Amino acid sequence: MTLPTDLDNDADALRAAMVKGLAGADPSAGAGVPMHPAWLAAAGKVPRHAFVPGFYLPADAPGAQGLTVWEPVTSELDYGRWLAAAYSDATLITQFDGEETDWERPAVRHGGAPTSSSTLPSLVLRMWSDADVSEGHTVLEIGTGAGYSTALACERLGSSHVTSVEVDPVRLRTAADALYGCGYTPTLARADGLYGYWPEAWFDRIVAACSFRSVPPALLRQTRPGGKVLLPLSGWLYGNARVLLTVAGDGTAEGPLLPGSISFMPARTHAAPAYGNPADWAAGLHEVRSRSVRHAPERITVATEEAFHLRFLAQSAVPDAQMVTVGGVLHLIDVVSGAVATLAPEGGAWEVREGGPLKLWSLIEQVIDAFDAAGRPGPETYTLRVDGKGQRLLPAHGLRLQLPRGY
Template sequence: MTLPRDLDNNAAALRAAMVKTLTDAGAGLHLHPAWLAAAAKVPRHLFVPGFYLPSDESDGTGLTLWEPVTSRLDYGRWLATAYSDATLITQFDGEETDWERPASRRGGAPTSSSTLPSLVLRMWSDADVGEGHTVLEVGTGTGYSTALACERLGSSHVASVEVDAVRLGGAADALYGCGYTPTLARADGMYGYWPEAWFDRIVAACSFRSVPSALLRQTRPGGKVLLPLSGWLYGNARVLLTVAGDGTAEGPLLPGTISFMPARAHAAPAYGNPSDWAAGLHEERSRAARHAPERLTAATEEAFHLRFLAQSAVPDAQMVTVDGVLHLIDVVSGSATTLTPEGGAWSVREGGPLKLWSLIEQVIDGFEAAGRPGPETYTLRVDGEGQRLLHARMPQLRLRLRLPHGYR
């Protein structure tokens, strides 16, 4: 691909403007100056030769129209967007795009992206990475975040793993083209990367349903692991764990409403037609809901946090709303629940071995009784008893994170 001769000058100016914007917001974002200095040097545009942006138009079916953006299609838009503080979608549904001949697309689930720079810098800053540390990054993606780590620490101190071979190949080309030479490997981030262990810091750029034990075993005593946590209700949190010499780990949830794409091994399974699940509930007795579903579905920080707590109680449940009726579907236990609006209230029907909404209401009750504490007041402890969310004012709740079947 031939790029305009003035690319370097234009990119440098845009990069400087992006870093200035991030520096001005640095106090609120808690960005370490050393990471901002790295961002001033790493050419992000070289890691995103093509990406998708949502169109302002609608296709009339509710699906998002995605437009490809490359330097060939629109040089100015491509370069300016590369240096905006935005997440750039580079892959849908695990399918690669031919960026020489890209086409628009309708809908789809994003499976790879270049995360917005402020969040990348925040992750590295929150992980308390310092000079001389060796780091493992889980989820190479485009390689931009990896490049920042190489710029700050030196390539010999950085290892990065990626499950997608094509993604890894593109990242490797960009990294090596920029002069960065970290250790790169195609691997499932669930298992870390034993050939380079032990690490002082492990930072994940994808979310997990629970903490993979291999990552703790590959961290030096006193080292730290920063992980996004998510689940099938799409409640999200981040945790910064400090690993002890006996293999246990403990640390706080971090504040903020940040989400990452799930690790592919932790993605939710298909549940089919919600109406099929609801059909078996017609004979179940209904009751009035003590808490409305808006407690989880509202576009608020509290609802975002409550979804995370709720999925700790019902880790295999998924949630979807069809024609105003909310469905909770648990494909593992075969349980299902519907919440139907009735005259300003909600009617609940629950079937199967787990009473899904009842379990969620217990979490909300405890949350209310504790004074609605924010995520930063919780501690995650990983030890021989499992992975437990702890809160001094919610001792009666046994909130646990669980690994998918087949992982340890």
């Protein structure tokens, strides 16, 4: 691609404006600790546009069948839109469904699942700030992605202190080209972040740019005693949380959930499995007697911070369940146990039918009951403890909430 001769001047001005906006953002609108000035300084030096030569932005209106229309953006297609987006506080999608785009001849996409992106700068800076990183620390980043976050760590800590792993070889090669082109030389490796990266261990900090169903044990074993691991957590109900764990010398770890409702793409090895046709699952419930629900599904489905947090807690009670709505009927499907539940609106209320070895919605209602009885506590009131007994959320308000066993 041919870039304009005044690119550097245009980028400098837009980057300065972006950093000024990030520095002036309301701290109460974010999560965790305030953004560290050193990370803002790094953002003022790293040319984000070098890491996103092409990406997708959603069109203003959906396409056929309500699918999102994703428009390709490059400097050649629309220089102004490309550069403005590169220095906006927005996530830029760079890959769908694990398929690479030919950015010399990109095409409009209809729907698809994003599988790689350049995360919005405010969230990247928030993650590095929340991880309590200081000069002299060695860090492992899980999920190199486009490489922008890696560049920020190199800018602040020095390339020799940064290791970043990426499972996708094409993504890694593209990020490496951009990093080396900007003068950054971290240790890069194609590896599954589930297992960290033993050749460079131990680390003072491990920070993941993808989410896990539970804390991978290898990450704790690769962290120095007293070191910290910042992980996004998610699951098959798409309930999300973030935890900052401090690792003890005996290999146990403990730390608080952080406030806010931030979400990340799941690690590919932790992604939800296909469940088939919901109608097949529901077919066996026609003879099951329904009951009125104590809590409507909106408690965990509406777009509020409390619902996102409550969904994460509910997910801990039914970790193998997935949720899909078809024709106004909500299906809960557990491909591991074979349990299923359907919730359907009946005369202004909701009725539930449950089948299989687990009563999925009943278990979720127990979590909601305990949550309400405890005064609806926020995520920062919970601690995750990882030890020989598993990965437990404390306090569980009378319930035993545990993440799936580490992988």
